[in-house]
Structures are given as C-alpha cells and as structure tokens.
Amino acid sequence: MALPYFIFVYLFNLCLVTSAQTTYNNITLGSSLVAGDNSLWLSPSNDFAFGFQQIQSGSFLLALWFNKIPEKTITWSANRDQLAPKGSKVELTSDGNLILTDPSGRELWKPKQQQTVAAAAAVLDTGNFILIDKNSVVVWQSFDEPTDTLLPTQNLNQGSQLIASFTSKNYSSGRFSFDINYNGNVALYTTNFPLFNSLNSIYQTFEDQGLGYQVVFSKSGSLNLVDGSGDVLADVLQNEVSHEEIQYQRVILEYDGVLRHYIYPKNSSPSKNWFINSFSPDNICTAVTQQTGSGVCGFNSYCKLGNDMKPKCICPPGYAVLDSTNEMSGCFQNFPAQSCNAASTEKDKFDFKVLQDVDWPLSDYEHFENVSIEWCKEVCLNDCFCAVAIYRNGGDCWKKKTPLSNGKNDSSVDRIAFIKTRINGGSNHGH
Structure with a gap:
C-alpha cells in the first residue's frame, strides 16, 4: 500500500536529519586530550586527526593533520607560537568552551571568534574542526582561523590571512603572508618579522580589481578569488586535478614564501608522496625585493x-x-x-x-x-x-x-x- 504523502515527506526528512547527524562523531562536553598520551579525536573516515603532535622533545603542537599518510602532514595548529609542554590539556569544558592549558592550568590558547557556548565538537572529513551549539549550528570552526594551509571547500574571507611557518621544521609564524584585505585586494606579502602579522612589502598581486570577497579552494583543485556574487575575478592557482584518481589536496604558504598546491594520490604506487601541482610566484628569488628586510634569504646570502x-x-x-x-x-x-x-x-x-x-x-x-x-x-x-x-x-x-x-x-x-x-x-x- 502506498504511504500517504505527508508520512512519506516526514520519513524522507527524518532520513536526511539522521544522515546529517551521522556525518561526524560528536565530541561531548567534558572531553579532553593530554599532550603525550597519544589520544586523538578522529573524523568519521579517519582521514583527519585532531590532537597533539610532538615537535621537539617535550614540546607539542595542538593540531589537525592528514591521519592516513605516513607524513601525518599538519593542516592547522592552535599554538604555533607557544608550544605546549608534555601534560598540557585541550578540553571542551562542561560550560561549552574549548581551551588549551599547560600542566599548571595556565591558558595557552582558545578560539578567537567563538560566537557562543558549544554543546559538542567534531572533526569533519573535510579537515575542519567545528564547535556546534545545541541546535547543531556551528559557533566556531578551524576553517575560519587558518594558519598556513587551506583545504578543499575552505574559503579565505576578507580580513583573513595565511602566515607561513618560520622554517620547514619550526611551525611558528614566519616571514611571509597571503592576505585578502577588507578593501578587496589579494596579495602575497613579506612580514615585518618578528612582527609577523605586520605587513612589509607586496611581492605577488592578483587581478582583483579591488572587488575580492573570498578566496575559494574548490574540490576540483582550483584556488579562485571571487566577488560578492561568487563570480571568479582571478585564478590564484589554476591547475585543476584529474577526477580519475582519488587524492588528498592542500594549498600551503610555505616557509620560503611560495604558495603551493600539493596533491597526494590515495590509490597508486607504494612510493606515494606529496607532489606540487601548481605554485605562485614562478620565481620567488626574483619576485621579492624589500626596501627594509633581508629579502627571501637572510642577510648576506x-x-x-x-x-x-x-x-x-x-x-x-x-x-x-x-x-x-x-x-x-x-x-x-x-x-x-x-x-x-x-x-x-x-x-x-x-x-x-x-x-x-x-x-x-x-x-x-x-x-x-x-x-x-x-x-x-x-x-x-x-x-x-x-x-x-x-x-x-x-x-x-x-x-x-x-x-x-x-x-x-x-x-x-x-x-x-x-x-x-x-x-x-x-x-x-x-x-
């Protein structure tokens, strides 16, 4: 017998809600991780992990990373400029706040823009870490506070930036920045290091006409600047990737000042590693000339x-x-x-x-x-x-x-x- 229409619609909507709720594993209030304990919060597919990575002996970075590849490549970190000692704890407190504390209980980090108290947290298969309220509305997400990396489906909004790491092994804020300003302009800058959030000189611009609203990293691998209507103003990085092969992707402003799009094949030969799909600028050595500061390399080199x-x-x-x-x-x-x-x-x-x-x-x-x-x-x-x-x-x-x-x-x-x-x-x- 055919179901009455209103019952069919109700059941269909119920399926939608149920499937939406099972797209991530809820991390409940009171949950915590401790640096040095090797405990993790994982995305449903286990593609991404949230937890502590040891950077130096006894010093840890609270981070998100690609969990299924040997490199455990970091995509986001909370405390890049102040590493957490062993025994530090990140906790989703019973009153709905995410906080990182050292072993003595001193606060090391908390989200800048958490809008209201959270009811739960989750690591998504996109590599986004979210806090949600009791109505499952996102009140904070790591995608809104990036460090040096963008992942597919992640946008960079006006007033946001990527800041390169200091070196390949030192994740603290470094000497280069990729910014989308409130005036709609997008550019790569050197920073007035060690005032790493203070811009020095532009070394790569994009044809934005001052209308830039968002930098959008699509699933297909393009990195585009769009206006308020979503129309593409400029290709920041334009080499799209083949859909025949499943792969991980990331765009990173690396410590040497180059914005690079990396791809990691999931299902090919055993000698898999990240390879560069596209990058900007073409030649960082000739692109950067600073009135003050050393340039790409240090002084006298x-x-x-x-x-x-x-x-x-x-x-x-x-x-x-x-x-x-x-x-x-x-x-x-x-x-x-x-x-x-x-x-x-x-x-x-x-x-x-x-x-x-x-x-x-x-x-x-x-x-x-x-x-x-x-x-x-x-x-x-x-x-x-x-x-x-x-x-x-x-x-x-x-x-x-x-x-x-x-x-x-x-x-x-x-x-x-x-x-x-x-x-x-x-x-x-x-x-």
Missing part, C-alpha cells in the same frame, strides 16, 4: 631557484651560514673585516671571488658610470666599507655595504659580483 623550482639560500665565498639548521638564516663574514685605519688599509691582504649573475640590488651606497671592470674592483679594494663590487657590462659599477639584502642569482640579473675576501685570511668565528 643570495637566493637561487633550484631544479625543483624551490629557492636555495647560498652564502657567498668567505661567508658562513648563521644557523646550520636554517639555511634561510643569513650569513656572516667569516674573516676579520678590512681595517679602516688610515695608516694601514690592508689593501694588499684582500682580493675578490667572482660570482656571475648575482646581485644585492638595494645594498649599494655608491654608483659609478662609464668605468672599466678593473677600475671598479680597485675602487672597492681601496674602500674599507666596500664588501662587494657589482659590475654591469656597459660600465656601471656599484659599491655594496653589509649587511647585503635581497640577494639573488638568476640569468636575468646580468651582472658580475666581486666578493671581497681576505687572502689566506684566517676565519672570524665571532658571530
């Missing part, structure tokens, strides 16, 4: 794009890296500097090492035209302040002072760098 299209930071001859664990930390002069004593300029104790197509464009303090290459070298050798002479065919000569900034090595540079070094000059181990 220079940036060269590797075969993997990732930047390498290199110390010039006679210089050594400041921090061996961080190639972007910059370099120091590894020999005693030239004396400026009028009686002895030590000119005979210095010579030059030559680098092709290298320059530090904003470090010059004198510029000469229509001079020879030998004249250019000599004028630097005679000047105790001159660390590098740059020569361009046609007779341009620049004297450079330390610390050198915005260093780059690229065929487009088309200059010769003469690096002044001490002949058999011993080393200078004082950093």
Whole structure:
C-alpha cells in the first residue's frame, strides 16, 4: 500500500536529519586530550586527526593533520607560537568552551571568534574542526582561523590571512603572508618579522580589481578569488586535478614564501608522496625585493631557484651560514673585516671571488658610470666599507655595504659580483 504523502515527506526528512547527524562523531562536553598520551579525536573516515603532535622533545603542537599518510602532514595548529609542554590539556569544558592549558592550568590558547557556548565538537572529513551549539549550528570552526594551509571547500574571507611557518621544521609564524584585505585586494606579502602579522612589502598581486570577497579552494583543485556574487575575478592557482584518481589536496604558504598546491594520490604506487601541482610566484628569488628586510634569504646570502623550482639560500665565498639548521638564516663574514685605519688599509691582504649573475640590488651606497671592470674592483679594494663590487657590462659599477639584502642569482640579473675576501685570511668565528 502506498504511504500517504505527508508520512512519506516526514520519513524522507527524518532520513536526511539522521544522515546529517551521522556525518561526524560528536565530541561531548567534558572531553579532553593530554599532550603525550597519544589520544586523538578522529573524523568519521579517519582521514583527519585532531590532537597533539610532538615537535621537539617535550614540546607539542595542538593540531589537525592528514591521519592516513605516513607524513601525518599538519593542516592547522592552535599554538604555533607557544608550544605546549608534555601534560598540557585541550578540553571542551562542561560550560561549552574549548581551551588549551599547560600542566599548571595556565591558558595557552582558545578560539578567537567563538560566537557562543558549544554543546559538542567534531572533526569533519573535510579537515575542519567545528564547535556546534545545541541546535547543531556551528559557533566556531578551524576553517575560519587558518594558519598556513587551506583545504578543499575552505574559503579565505576578507580580513583573513595565511602566515607561513618560520622554517620547514619550526611551525611558528614566519616571514611571509597571503592576505585578502577588507578593501578587496589579494596579495602575497613579506612580514615585518618578528612582527609577523605586520605587513612589509607586496611581492605577488592578483587581478582583483579591488572587488575580492573570498578566496575559494574548490574540490576540483582550483584556488579562485571571487566577488560578492561568487563570480571568479582571478585564478590564484589554476591547475585543476584529474577526477580519475582519488587524492588528498592542500594549498600551503610555505616557509620560503611560495604558495603551493600539493596533491597526494590515495590509490597508486607504494612510493606515494606529496607532489606540487601548481605554485605562485614562478620565481620567488626574483619576485621579492624589500626596501627594509633581508629579502627571501637572510642577510648576506643570495637566493637561487633550484631544479625543483624551490629557492636555495647560498652564502657567498668567505661567508658562513648563521644557523646550520636554517639555511634561510643569513650569513656572516667569516674573516676579520678590512681595517679602516688610515695608516694601514690592508689593501694588499684582500682580493675578490667572482660570482656571475648575482646581485644585492638595494645594498649599494655608491654608483659609478662609464668605468672599466678593473677600475671598479680597485675602487672597492681601496674602500674599507666596500664588501662587494657589482659590475654591469656597459660600465656601471656599484659599491655594496653589509649587511647585503635581497640577494639573488638568476640569468636575468646580468651582472658580475666581486666578493671581497681576505687572502689566506684566517676565519672570524665571532658571530
């Protein structure tokens, strides 16, 4: 016998409600996780996990990550600038607040924009961590407070930003930012590090016409800037992915300032790993030139794009890296500097090492035209302040002072760098 129409509609709606409720596992009030206990909150498919990841011995990051791949790649974190010691606890309190405390009970983190008290929490299969009220309305979500990563179906709203990590192993806020401003403009910026949320200079813009409303990361893999009507204004990253293969995806502003779209195949060969589908800008080494600040690499180093299209930071001859664990930390002069004593300029104790197509464009303090290459070298050798002479065919000569900034090595540079070094000059181990 056919069901009466109103009963059919009621049952159909009941099925919808039931299926909606089973799309995630409710985390109830009073639930907690403790750093070092290896306990997790999982999404229904187990694709994503929420919990503590150990970053250094005894120090933990409260984070979300891809749970089914060996790398356990982090997609979001709460306390990136203040790691939690072992024994710290994240709790959905009985009065409906999410809070991270250290072992003494001191607050380390809580959501910035939680609208009202929560009745439950959940990790979704999209990688979003949500707090919901008694009517299942979302009152806070990790998608609204991103760190350096976007996931498919996640949007970046006006006034929001991604801030790169400091290094590949140090998740604290770093030197680059991807922002959608309230004026509708979208751009990649350097930050006034260590004021990492204070913007310094733009190094990549997108054709937004000042109408940008949201950056939308679609399931198909495109990252688009849309206006208030949802119309696409610009492709931020445009290489869509094949639907024939199921894969994980993420867009991340990496520590080197490049916005990259990564893909991880779920069902292919055993040697699976993340591969880059698209990225911006094309060449970070030539894209960034800061009036203040070091540029992509640290002071006194220079940036060269590797075969993997990732930047390498290199110390010039006679210089050594400041921090061996961080190639972007910059370099120091590894020999005693030239004396400026009028009686002895030590000119005979210095010579030059030559680098092709290298320059530090904003470090010059004198510029000469229509001079020879030998004249250019000599004028630097005679000047105790001159660390590098740059020569361009046609007779341009620049004297450079330390610390050198915005260093780059690229065929487009088309200059010769003469690096002044001490002949058999011993080393200078004082950093």
